Amino acid sequence: MSNKFIGKSIKRVEDxxxxxxxxxxxxxxxxxxxxYAYILRSPYAHANIKSIDTSEAAAMKGVVTIMxxxxxxxxxxxxxxxxxxxxxxxxxEPPHPLLVKDKVRHVGDAVALVVAESREIAQxxxxxxxxxxxxxxxxxxxxxxxxAGAPQVHDxxxxxxxxxxxxxxxKAEVDEAMASAAHITSLDFVNQRLSPNAMEPRSYIxxxxxxxxxxxxxxxxxxxxxIRLLMCAFVLGLPEHKVRVVGPDVGGGFGSxxxxxxxxxxxxxxxxxxxxxxxxxxxxxxxxxxxxHGRDHVTFAEMGFDTEGKIVGLxxxxxxxxxxxxxxxxxxxxxxLHGTLLQGLYTTPKxxxxxxxxxTNTTAVDAYRGAGRPEATFLxxxxxxxxxxxxxIDPTELRLKNFIAxxxxxTQPGYQTNVALQYDSGNYHGVLARGLExxxxxxxxxxQAEAAKTNKLLGVGFSTYIEACGIxxxxxxxxxGARAGLFEVGQVRVQPTGSVSVFTxxxxxxxxxxxxxxxxxxxxxxxxxxxxxxxxxxxxxVAFGMGTYGSRSLAxxxxxxxxxxxxxxxxxxxxxxxxxxxSPDDIEFADGKFTVKxxxxxxxxxxxALTAYVPHVYPANLEPGLxxxxxxxxxxxxxxxxxxxxxxxxxxxxxATKVKRFIAVDDVGNVINPMIxxxxxxxxxxxxxxxxxLEGIEFDSTGQIINASYMDYAMPRxxxxxxxxxxxxxTPCPHNPLGVKGAGEAGCIGxxxxxxxxxxxxxxxxxxxxxxxxxxxxxxxxxxxxxx
Amino acid sequence: MPKIxxxxxxxxxxxxxxxxxxxxxxxxxxxxxxxxxxxxxxxxCGACTIHLDGxxxxxxxxxxxxxxxxxxxxxxxxxxxxxxxxLQVGFKEEHGLQCGFCTPGMIMCAADLLxxxxxxxxxxxxxxxxxxxxxxxxxxxxxxxIQSASGQLETAAP
Ligand code: FES
Ligand code: FES
Numbered sequence: 040m041s042n043k044f045i046g047k048s049i050k051r052v053e054d055x056x057x058x059x060x061x062x063x064x065x066x067x068x069x070x071x072x073x074x075y076a077y078i079l080r081s082p083y084a085h086a087n088i089k090s091i092d093t094s095e096a097a098a099m100k101g102v103v104t105i106m107x108x109x110x111x112x113x114x115x116x117x118x119x120x121x122x123x124x125x126x127x128x129x130x131x132e133p134p135h136p137l138l139v140k141d142k143v144r145h146v147g148d149a150v151a152l153v154v155a156e157s158r159e160i161a162q163x164x165x166x167x168x169x170x171x172x173x174x175x176x177x178x179x180x181x182x183x184x185x186x187a188g189a190p191q192v193h194d195x196x197x198x199x200x201x202x203x204x205x206x207x208x209x210k211a212e213v214d215e216a217m218a219s220a221a222h223i224t225s226l227d228f229v230n231q232r233l234s235p236n237a238m239e240p241r242s243y244i245x246x247x248x249x250x251x252x253x254x255x256x257x258x259x260x261x262x263x264x265x266i267r268l269l270m271c272a273f274v275l276g277l278p279e280h281k282v283r284v285v286g287p288d289v290g291g292g293f294g295s296x297x298x299x300x301x302x303x304x305x306x307x308x309x310x311x312x313x314x315x316x317x318x319x320x321x322x323x324x325x326x327x328x329x330x331x332h333g334r335d336h337v338t339f340a341e342m343g344f345d346t347e348g349k350i351v352g353l354x355x356x357x358x359x360x361x362x363x364x365x366x367x368x369x370x371x372x373x374x375x376l377h378g379t380l381l382q383g384l385y386t387t388p389k390x391x392x393x394x395x396x397x398x399t400n401t402t403a404v405d406a407y408r409g410a411g412r413p414e415a416t417f418l419x420x421x422x423x424x425x426x427x428x429x430x431x432i433d434p435t436e437l438r439l440k441n442f443i444a445x446x447x448x449x450t451q452p453g454y455q456t457n458v459a460l461q462y463d464s465g466n467y468h469g470v471l472a473r474g475l476e477x478x479x480x481x482x483x484x485x486x487q488a489e490a491a492k493t494n495k496l497l498g499v500g501f502s503t504y505i506e507a508c509g510i511x512x513x514x515x516x517x518x519x520g521a522r523a524g525l526f527e528v529g530q531v532r533v534q535p536t537g538s539v540s541v542f543t544x545x546x547x548x549x550x551x552x553x554x555x556x557x558x559x560x561x562x563x564x565x566x567x568x569x570x571x572x573x574x575x576x577x578x579x580x581v582a583f584g585m586g587t588y589g590s591r592s593l594a595x596x597x598x599x600x601x602x603x604x605x606x607x608x609x610x611x612x613x614x615x616x617x618x619x620x621x622s623p624d625d626i627e628f629a630d631g632k633f634t635v636k637x638x639x640x641x642x643x644x645x646x647x648a649l650t651a652y653v654p655h656v657y658p659a660n661l662e663p664g665l666x667x668x669x670x671x672x673x674x675x676x677x678x679x680x681x682x683x684x685x686x687x688x689x690x691x692x693x694x695a696t697k698v699k700r701f702i703a704v705d706d707v708g709n710v711i712n713p714m715i716x717x718x719x720x721x722x723x724x725x726x727x728x729x730x731x732x733l734e735g736i737e738f739d740s741t742g743q744i745i746n747a748s749y750m751d752y753a754m755p756r757x758x759x760x761x762x763x764x765x766x767x768x769x770t771p772c773p774h775n776p777l778g779v780k781g782a783g784e785a786g787c788i789g790x791x792x793x794x795x796x797x798x799x800x801x802x803x804x805x806x807x808x809x810x811x812x813x814x815x816x817x818x819x820x821x822x823x824x825x826x827x
Numbered sequence: 828m829p830k831i832x833x834x835x836x837x838x839x840x841x842x843x844x845x846x847x848x849x850x851x852x853x854x855x856x857x858x859x860x861x862x863x864x865x866x867x868x869x870x871x872c873g874a875c876t877i878h879l880d881g882x883x884x885x886x887x888x889x890x891x892x893x894x895x896x897x898x899x900x901x902x903x904x905x906x907x908x909x910x911x912x913x914l915q916v917g918f919k920e921e922h923g924l925q926c927g928f929c930t931p932g933m934i935m936c937a938a939d940l941l942x943x944x945x946x947x948x949x950x951x952x953x954x955x956x957x958x959x960x961x962x963x964x965x966x967x968x969x970x971x972x973i974q975s976a977s978g979q980l981e982t983a984a985p
Contacts, residue, residue: 048922050922051919051922054919054924054927055919057924057930057931058902058911058927058930058934059862059906059911059915060861060862060863060931062927064864066861067855067861069859159845159847237928237962238864238872238926238961239864239926239928288927291925291928291962323866323867323868323872549925549927714922718963718968721964722965723965724965726965748867748868748871749869749872749960750871754872756957756960756966757953757956757959757970758950758953758954758956758957760965760966762967762970763967
């Protein structure tokens, strides 16, 4: 172990290829004989298909093949998480075919695949396919879809209810607690639907080698092994050893590239059928229609307080929109990744969530950065800030009254919540205190009072959040319905000359694993970072893996690498002891040297590596080689937390909101590369603030998305933000070897309610006692709120 | 099919192209310069930004045929082989990229800005990036990267 790299802002080793234009994303790859696929999609949200005529298209010059639901409709993609109804019945799981043949269920549902010599020919041919639709009424709102007489998305799913579900204390106990409350703050709100919008559109290439009977799929994915497992075992019935899945450079994911999409299986089938490589790359318009969306909850929530301002109960009814089909993790997001976070940072003694998950004629909804946890944080943090306004208590004081006391998880036990989880370690007071210091709270309130006399109202909003990441102990998630384990694999191969190749099942699509993981390996082995190379994203080189999502790469994937490093050092000590003629117990390893304790007799890491592969003088009963692979299955989730503070200015005349300051104090446990962690927070903040002020998928009454392009969907841009003000507190995770918690989603989880709270606070300062402004808080909505 | 002659990163090319071929696809598919990316279909994201006769343009908003006779620089040709442009250094030093997909467009856009305004203010930088979307960085470190490249950060890149 040395201390040269861990904790330092080492510049990223992967940057060079990206800044010079030599990144290699899937769409950049050209294989000999390549063909191009185009997918004909439904223009209607809900319609019966009466007939499909491909004859004219098939006859067009340059068309290689056309596939429809008739040919491949019996294949469908699975859901990876089974959740049961309250009464124990299994959730409704209607098929999600690769191409539909009977009925389309959302705008963009796939009807036919055309493969041609060029992208343009494929598109022209698709336009020549004649589909006779019988258009049906559509439903897009989850709370309306359960009403009697609503359009039925799947015949096999009565009332469109996939399942209902509850978590927390018995409902009667919560009702009793609420009945005893001195004050109840209630809120009816929508956590609107978002499009993840990774900048690289999804892209897949299918390839089949008929000599070796082997398939290769290049895919813009966050988890190549998971895609291989799902596609082979659950969709196409292919043996995994005949299928290689490569996730090369991937241009952002944010959840949207976790899932096994129908198009991955389609290009694979088409490559087999045509004997040629088949590339499909979506357009941005297609991405809006088909990349799984996020959020979309309709909620009524109540928080009860006693006369002292202590929370006595929390009662929630939510309808979660799942879209038309189940995506890979869509059932886990509004349940186990959401309901389990409703304790927040508070000692709330009684909590009950009643959740109904609903099919609608919309794009599938699944995890988007934060996945269920932003929705939980939004609910809690909006309620507590609003309660403070209603009760005339300072919002920070109200939090302090209700915070769980600090605990380190080592000398003090973890905190058992009322919603199944046990928090690992936390110091919630610390992050709030630091945030207030950075804000200059007292001065701010004076400034706010002055501003209230002008046309520019000032507001401050707080959000003290917790999240669960480092996903996840396999036994726990298995008992909750996950159909996969959630361990990670890390292989460390020491080469004979002492350089090191690391193979991780985590996948980097912006997170900087090639740097962060190399920092850990270099320090643990006491070697230069240049001697370490991190490999990821190819099932052929990496033994196995579950991929990157849920802020798990370092906590789970990094820990797997550490396990392998420990094995290497242990074996190295045996080799060193043999050569130095002492007992392995007398060997200590530091700064890249195996030394006989208390002497200056030592061998370098390089000497030991060479000996392991040229084992002429070598311990009996020890295998040659220095190469270990480990599976790490965490014992608990990790629980990062923090305090986000937004300061906004609201123009009374126009309703326009400007974020003047954004302060984020996050505690993500130990930090390996502060620069990269800050970058993760920045990106998360922009997405969270984007939800509050700009973004939101909007449907018309027929189920069309009316803002499915960058002309209409307000993506956050550079001048929407100030420079962010960040600080960090470190409460190590007690249960993984690195003490890390995960930083990928924190920024996005904490920030959204801070901004809404700040706008509401600004409006109250101007005498407008509104409870909520619906997101995205456009100038029009804010202005309208001020008129009521 | 129209025939075009262009100079790209200092090399001259002549090709017959389909009338509807976009310049970005010419660069990517015909010339194999895949550093220029496609992030949208409405000319709104800037991932495809290049320099055409010295000015930054979105290469998805032009037909290849319209570029006939012009001189083009893409991210691959921004700095001489083996060297880095100050903006490329700035992006690396200030962690101005994560997934890297928006990065070529950001750098090409910023290079045009610095060409006209060697020490832009933070606000001027943010406004200049108005046509370029990044989903990863929250723009914070992109702004810093450009400040660094224009010598405006104390910790400016060496
Ligand atoms: S691809 Fe040109 S602006 Fe988006
Ligand atoms: S770095 Fe990923 S989109 Fe900008």
